[in-house]
Amino acid sequence: MTERLYLADSYLLEFTARVVERRPGAVVLDRTAFYATSGGQPHDMGTLGGARVTGVEAEGDAVVHAVDGEVPGGEVRGAVDAARRRDHREQHHGQHLLSRAFIETCGAETVSFHLGDARCTIDLALRDLSGAEAARAEDLANLVVRENRPVETTWHSAAEARTLGLRKLPDGLDRVRVVTVKDFDRCACGGTHPSRTGDVGQIRVLGWEKSKGHVRVTFVCGGRALLDARSRAEALSAAGAALGAGAMQAAAAAARAAEDLKAARRELGEFRERAAAAEAGDLVARTPAVSGRRVVRASFPGRDVPALLALARPLCGARDAVFVLTGQGALVAGRGEDVPLDLAAPFREAAAAAGVRGGGRGQLFQAAGGTDPAALEAAADALARKLAP
Numbered sequence: 001m002t003e004r005l006y007l008a009d010s011y012l013l014e015f016t017a018r019v020v021e022r023r024p025g026a027v028v029l030d031r032t033a034f035y036a037t038s039g040g041q042p043h044d045m046g047t048l049g050g051a052r053v054t055g056v057e058a059e060g061d062a063v064v065h066a067v068d069g070e071v072p073g074g075e076v077r078g079a080v081d082a083a084r085r086r087d088h089r090e091q092h093h094g095q096h097l098l099s100r101a102f103i104e105t106c107g108a109e110t111v112s113f114h115l116g117d118a119r120c121t122i123d124l125a126l127r128d129l130s131g132a133e134a135a136r137a138e139d140l141a142n143l144v145v146r147e148n149r150p151v152e153t154t155w156h157s158a159a160e161a162r163t164l165g166l167r168k169l170p171d172g173l174d175r176v177r178v179v180t181v182k183d184f185d186r187c188a189c190g191g192t193h194p195s196r197t198g199d200v201g202q203i204r205v206l207g208w209e210k211s212k213g214h215v216r217v218t219f220v221c222g223g224r225a226l227l228d229a230r231s232r233a234e235a236l237s238a239a240g241a242a243l244g245a246g247a248m249q250a251a252a253a254a255a256r257a258a259e260d261l262k263a264a265r266r267e268l269g270e271f272r273e274r275a276a277a278a279e280a281g282d283l284v285a286r287t288p289a290v291s292g293r294r295v296v297r298a299s300f301p302g303r304d305v306p307a308l309l310a311l312a313r314p315l316c317g318a319r320d321a322v323f324v325l326t327g328q329g330a331l332v333a334g335r336g337e338d339v340p341l342d343l344a345a346p347f348r349e350a351a352a353a354a355g356v357r358g359g360g361r362g363q364l365f366q367a368a369g370g371t372d373p374a375a376l377e378a379a380a381d382a383l384a385r386k387l388a389p
Contacts, residue, residue: 001030001061001062002020002028002029002030002031002032002061002062002063003030003031003032004031004032004036004063005031005032005033006032006033006034006035006044006192007153007177007190008153010085010089010192010193010194011195012033012080013033013046013079013080013082013085014033014077014078014079014080015031015032015033015077015078016075016076016077016078017029017030017031017032017075017076017078018030018074018075018076019071019073019074019076021062022071023064025066025067025068026064026065026066026067027048027064027065027067027071028062028063028064028065029048029063029065029076029078032056032063032065032078033078033080034046034053034056034063034065034078034080035056035085035088035191035192036056036057036058036063036064037055037056037057037058038058038190038191039113039189039190039191040092040095040112040113040114040115041088041091041092041115041191041192042088042115043055043056043057044056044080044081044084044085044088045080045081045084046078046079046080046081046084047078047079048065048067048071048076048077048078049071049072049076049077049078050069050072051067051068051069051070051071052067052068052069053065053066053067053078054066054067054068085192086222086223087222087223087224088115088191088192089192089193089194089199090194090199090200090201090221090222090223090224091115091120091220091221091222091224092115092191092192092193093151093193093194093197093199093200093221094120094141094145094200094203094219094221094222095110095113095115095120095122095219095221096179096181096185096187096189096193097141097144097145097181097184097185097197097200097203098122098137098138098141098203098205098217098219099113099122099167099185099187100141100167100181100184100185100187101136101137101138101140101141101144102122102124102137102217103167104137104140105133105136105137105140106124106126106129106133106136106137108124108125108126108215109124109125109167110122110123110124110125110167111123111124111125111214118220118224119206119218119219119220119224120218120219120220120221121216121217121218121219122216122217122219123211123212123214123215123216123217124214124215124216124217125214126214126215127210127213127215128210128215129208129215129217134205134208134217135205137205138203138204138205141203142202142203144181144184144197145197145198145200145201145202145203146198147197147198148196148197148198149181149182149183149184149196149197150181150182150195150196150197151179151180151181151182151193151194151195151196151197152179152180152182153177153178153179153180153193154177154178154180155175155176155177155178156175156176156178157174157175157176158173158174158175158176160176161176161178161188164178164186165186166178166186166187166188167185167186167187167188168187168188169188170188176188177189177190179191179193181197199222200221200222201221201222201223201225201226202221202222202225202226203219203220203221203225204219204220204221204225204228204229205217205218205219206218206219206220206228233247236248236250237250239254240253243257272310273310273314276310276311276313276314277314279311280311280314280315280317280318281314283296283298283315283323284296284315284318284321287321289320290388290389291389292320292389293320293321293322293339293388293389294318294320294321294322295321295322295323295324295384295387295388296315296318296321296322296323296324296325297323297324297380297381297384298323298324298325298326299325299326299327299377299380300325300326300327301326301327301328301373302327302328303327303328303330304327304328304330304368305327305330305332305366305368307327308325308326308327308330308332308366309332309364309366311325312325312332312334312364312366313364315334315336316334316335316336316337316363316364317336318336319336319337319338319339320336320338320339321335321336321339322334322335322336322339322341322343322384322387323335324350324380324383324384324387325380326376326377326380329356329368329369329370329371329373329376330356330366330367330368330370331347331350331351331354331356331358331366331367331368331370331376331379331380332364332365332366332367333347333350333364333365333383333387334363334364334365335363335387336363337363341387343360343363343365343387344360344361344365346383346386346387347360347365347367347383349383350379350380350382350383351367351379353375353378353379353382354367354370354372354375354376354378354379354380355369355370355371355372355375355376356368356369356370356376357369
C-alpha cells in the first residue's frame with residue numbers, strides 16, 4: 001500500500017520514501033507526493049533520487065512511478081514539478097467552481113472532465129448553451145474566486161458521505177474524500193486542490209460546442225487564463241495595427257475591411273467577366289468559319305479549370321463555334337447553341353487519352369488532373385479535328 005501524501009497536502013512538493021517494489025522502468029514507494037492519473041487529472045512529474053518521473057498510475061492500493069533512470073535503494077528523495085502541480089491544481093479546482101456555477105445558473109450537471117496540456121473541457125448535461133448562460137456561469141465562478149473562500153478536504157464513511165448532499169458519490173468506497181468550498185460546493189474528489197479559491201486566479205470560458213448529446217465547454221484557469229488573455233490582447237493589437245486602428249477599434253475596422261473586400265471582389269468579378277467576354281470575342285473573330293462552323297483551339301498553360309471555364313462560358317454564346325481549350329493539366333470543350341454536336345463521347349475519349357478526369361453535359365465539358373502536357377495537347381488537337389465539319 002502506498003500512502004498518498006497529496007491527499008492531505010496538495011502544496012507538498014518534496015518528500016522522502018522507501019522503495020518497496022521494483023519493476024522494469026518503474027518503482028512502487030511506501031508513500032508518495034506524486035499524483036496518480038485519475039478523474040480527468042493527469043499525473044505529476046518530477047524526480048525520484050535523480051531519476052526522472054515520467055508517469056504515475058494507481059494499481060489498487062499501490063502507486064506505480066514510471067521512471068527514466070535508476071532509482072537507488074533504501075530511502076529515496078522525491079521532488080514534484082512545482083509548475084505542473086500548480087497548473088493542475090488551478091485547472092482542477094477551477095473546474096469544480098465552474099461545474100457548480102453551471103448547476104446554479106443553468107441546472108446543468110457535469111458528466112465528464114478532461115484536463116489537457118493547453119485547455120480543459122467539461123461536458124454538461126445540456127442540449128444547448130447560450131452566450132448569456134455561459135457568461136453567467138463564468139461570472140459566478142470568478143466571483144467565488146475573488147471572494148477567496150476557504151477550501152476544506154475531509155474524510156467520511158460512505159454512509160456519512162451520502163448525507164452530505166454531494167454532487168456525485170463514487171461507488172465502492174469505504175472512505176470518501178470530500179472537497180468543500182464554503183457555502184458554495186461540496187464534491188467527492190481525490191484530486192489536488194488549493195486551500196482557498198483565490199489560488200485559482202481566474203476562470204475563462206473559451207467556447208463550447210455540441211458533443212454526443214451534451215455541451216462541451218472549453219476553459220482555462222490561473223496561469224493559463226493569463227497567457228490566453230495576453231495572447232488574445234497581442235493578436236487584437238496586431239490586427240488593429242494591420243488595419244490602421246487601435247486594438248479596441250480592430251473589430252469595427254475589420255468589419256469595414258470585410259465590406260470593402262466584398263465590394264472589391266464583386267468589382268473584380270465583373271471585370272473578369274468583361275475581360276473573358278472580350279477575349280472570347282477576339283478568339284472567335286480570329287477563327288475563320290469553315291462550312292458554317294468555327295473551331296476555336298487555344299492553349300493557356302498557366303490557367304486552371306476555373307480560369308478556363310471563365311473563358312468558356314462566353315464562348316458558348318458564339319452560336320456557330322465549337323472550342324477546345326487546354327490549361328494547367330486541364331481540358332475544357334464546348335459548343336454554341338447552333339452547332340448540332342453531342343460532345344459527350346468524343347470528350348470522354350479525349351480525356352482518357354490526356355489522362356484527365358471530369359465530365360459535363362449539353363454545351364460544356366471539363367476535366368483536370370493531367371500530368372503529361374504533351375499528351376494533353378495531342379488529345380486536345382485530336383478532339384478539335386473531330387469537331388471540325
